[in-house]
Amino acid sequence: MNLGGTTANIAQALQGKAAGVQVQQSNFAPGGAMLITIRGGNSINTSNAPLYVVDGFISDNGNLVNPNDIEDIEVLKDASATAIYGSRGGNGVVLITTKKGHGRVSIDADVSNGQQYMTYKPSLLTGDQYTAIQNATAVEDGNPPPFPASFQSANTNWLGAATQNATVSNRSLSISSGDQNSKLYVSGNYLNQLGVLKNTGMERYTARIGTEKKLNDDIKISANFYGASTNENLQSYSGDITAPLFSILTAAPNESVYNPDGTYHFYTAPGNAGNLNALANLLEPTNNLENKLINGNVNLDYQLIKNLTYHLNAGSEYSGTVAGQYTPSTLPAGQANHGIASEQSYYTFRWLVENYFTYTFKINDQHDFTILAGTSNQKDVSESLSASAKGFPTDDFLFYNLSAGSTTNGYGSNKAQSTLTDYFGRVNYAYKDKLLATFTLRDDGSSKFGSHNRFGLFPSGALAYRLADESFIKNLNTFSSLKARVSYGITGNDRIPNYQYLSTFSNWSTVLGPNGPLQIGIEPSTLPNPNLKWESTAQLDAGLDMGFLNDRLTATLDVYRKVTSDLLISIPIGQQYGFSSQLTNGGSIENKGIELGINSTNIRTTDFQWTTSFNIAYSKQKLLSFAPGVSEIDASTANPSGTVSGQQFTKLVPGQELGELYGYVYEGVIKTNETYAPQPNSKPGDPKYADVNGDGKITPADRTYLGNTTPHYTMGFGNTFHYKGIDLGVFFQGAFGYSLYDMNRLVLESTTSTDALNRFVPGVNENTSVPREGYFLSTYGSYVNSRFVENASYVRLKSLTLGYNLPKSLFTRIRHIQGLRIYGEAQNLLTITGYNGTDPEVNVHTSNIGGGLDFAAFPAFRTFAAGIRLSLQ
Secondary structure (H helix, E strand, O other): OOOOOOOOOHHHHHOOOOOOEEEEEOOOOOOOOEEEEEOOOOOOOOOOOOEEEEOOEEEOOHHHOOHHHEEEEEEEOOHHHHHHHHHHHOOOEEEEEEOOOOEEEEEEEEEEEEEEEEOOOOOEOOHHHHHHHHHHHHHHOOOOOOOOOOOOOOOOOHHHHHEOOEEEEEEEEEEEEEOOOEEEEEEEEEEEEEOOEOOOEEEEEEEEEEEEEEOOOOEEEEEEEEEEEEEEEOOOOOOOOOOHHHHHHHOOOOOOOEOOOOOEOOEOOOOOOOOEOHHHHHHOOEEEEEEEEEEEEEEEEEEEEOOEEEEEEEEEEEEEEEEEEEEOOOOHHHHHHOOEEEEEEEEEEEEEEEEEEEEEEEEOOOEEEEEEEEEEEEEEEEEEEEEEEEOOOOOOOOOOOHHHOOEEEEEEEEEEEEEEEEEEEEEEEEEOOOEEEEEEEEEEEEOOOOOOOOEEEEEEEEEEEEOOOOHHHHOOOOEEEEEEEEEEEEEEEOOOOOOOOOOOEEEEEEEOOOOOOEEEEEEEOOOOOOOOOOEEEEEEEEEEEEEEOOOOEEEEEEEEEEEEEOOEEEEEOOHHHOOOEEEEEOEEEEEEEEEEEEEEEEEEOOOEEEEEEEEEEEEEEEEEEEOOOOOOEEEEOOOOEOOEOOOEEEEEOOOOOOOOEEEEOEEEEOOOOOOOOOOOOOOOOOEEEOOOOOOOOOOHHHOEEEEOOOOOEEEEEEEEEEEOOEEEEEEEEEEEOOEEEEHHHHHHHOOOEHHHHHEOEOOOEOOOOEOOOHHHHOOOOOOOEHHHEEEOOEEEEEEEEEEEEOOHHHHOOOOOEEEEEEEEEEEEEEEEEOOOOOOOOOOOOOOOOOOOEEOOOOOOEEEEEEEEEEEEO
16 A cells, blocks of 8 residues: 555545545644544443554554555454454454565655645625624614724735645655565655644654564564654644634634734724734744654564464553643733743553464364464553743743743643453364354453453354355356355443542642631542443444455445443432542443445456445444433533533434434524514514424423434545556545534624625515524524534545656666656545535534534645655665
8 A cells, every 4th residue: 555645644544445434534734633433433431433553563643654654454343353452442443554575675765745725715704894794783782883984994804814825745765675584664754734724734754664584484573663753833623712713713804913013913803802813813822742652563473383373462652742832922911921831741651462372273174273362461651741830031932941930820740550451362263164253252351440340251253154156156157256244242442541440539729717828638539430340342243245257346245233331421420429420331322334345347458457446334323321310411512702601512312323413493583573472582683493392482492403413324436547657546535414513604604704794684684594693692592503503415526646657668777766656646626515614524522422513623625736756676
């Protein structure tokens, strides 16, 4: 696999390529997180991310592997396939095999440069329009106009001033060689991506060494080492009013960016606090994040006696992150405090040792057995440190000299560790290479549970039958290969914070008397639960692998159902215990679906080849039950403004999916002289909501489910064409049957969007669906309503690649050059969707129960890149 170009991570490489694997962009910032979910989310409170295994090493940072180093990616989905990884594989497993050397010494260099263009372009008011609307709205509400006739409108395009056409550069160099006994692969990569939002970007250096050595017929060793250094200009993309894009989109276009003397112009907008300047708040603060990652593992395979081998895999991983922020005196907050600086550091360390024996034997040349038994031990240690200060004599120190601050704002530190001890066994059986069976049993022990429930037993089994050689199948003259499969297994999940089964303590301080000193102490911070136990997922999978036309056409069909029980969930408890909630086990979730993958070689001649890949998956999720004492779990939006609080926008109850939008049904606006009985106190221009329960009044009981936020269907469709030295790749990706809550539209409709030009005005413009600022002012309903719930289904031309391999005959007189490829690439070139928000993939609310929120996310963009790949030997 050679991805290259602008493919920056594993998630981008997987999106749309595997049925049942959903990849969602939480934000489009350089280095921004992408969420991978395999066959639906299993859990409410714990992580639904898959396990990454890179060359046999289990890594929490496997998604950061340089795509140029990848030889193969395999996604394990059913419980039998993931069972050998035990509790860590409960959410699916992504197996990554990196390249190893082969043949003569070869050097490959790949250089590409690209441009990125913002695709999110909301229609915003000019300064003159904004001034007129603000004055008119104030008069309609009986208030004086905020902008007198003497006010000079600036007509500022804040979004244009804050964004740019960004660049992305990718440089890769690799050296490889190998023979029957030795292999070596060394690579380095440099990636630099500026953000379309100014003062954002990411720079990453990576290096990898992979080697294999066969010492003799009995012993083989291999080693892999990886290092990465990442620097980011970090901004907040948490989907709230502190995010840079919120300030930029809602900035008053009638105010200027700079004063005549070149300093920033800070202003007060109607209904807001003073000292506003969105561009200054974007450009002036320092928000740096540095991450250093190092991991390595060594493998030993030793044949002890005939058919009996011993395997050792030992490795470790270190990840260190340092984040620093500085608010300078050029901003009002920094000026008032003479600079504000803070720094946080976070370190994690993992070591992993796996040992297992494999014994193979045959009986009567018909029965093949492979028996595997072993142990795995893992330890994770994390440590954090933070400090903050203010009152600096100069801005030059940034956050690198906290002791120069006159006042300490705060500090803190933390350390935690966890261990996993696993015992596992597996038996593979084959009868005449037709009937295949696999049985796995794991006993996993996690330090995150109490002594009574520390270990969990997780069995699995799978059967498969190759039918193609059976006479009744041969007589059909249809299949060139055919295999039926069925599997069932149980996997566990322990992805919860450490020490939840214990009573933990935190610092607590108070003053015991008038003018007395501050007394430092500690207090309990969690209520212990020694009965806490494993969350477990039972999965049944049935499938067919089919081949036609000598396997020029292959298809894979899977049907699955999985149920996660003993959910790890916080439940409300009586305040007599001193806590409002406690983590416990209870409830269950069901995921079921169908997956189809098709690959075909349509044309294969000497000069021309055409291949096609297609996959589509349907998935449906349902909460079956809750823990005792829990009736529902909700998620709330962020504040849509500084004066309006967040409101519930999802509701989870048995029978519903995680992350279903919940609110009022919008039915337009109240017209002049209209009487709407359920809202007797509404004014003309107020929003009108449906009386869902028919009780004659609008109350919270009229809220209903407005749409699911997880796609029910995902699709990928790719075609690759090769004609002599020319290659063309076209890949479409899509998701269907889901909705997003466009909170950007909600906010902009009453602030800076041109939608405000179509707002309700009594006697002037009443034939409209845009109310007067009624969502925030209305007595009835809320801003969480169906007006801002949009169908987000889409089909996207995800990538288009055109390349040309120059004929080798051109280099017959140039020593060492083995090949030269020139290519161009476009990503996100075309999107077909009815969604009007930031992007149909975006999701800034990443909790399992609160997805589907589009609010102040980093702007989406389109990428065009060109590159050259040179091979030397």
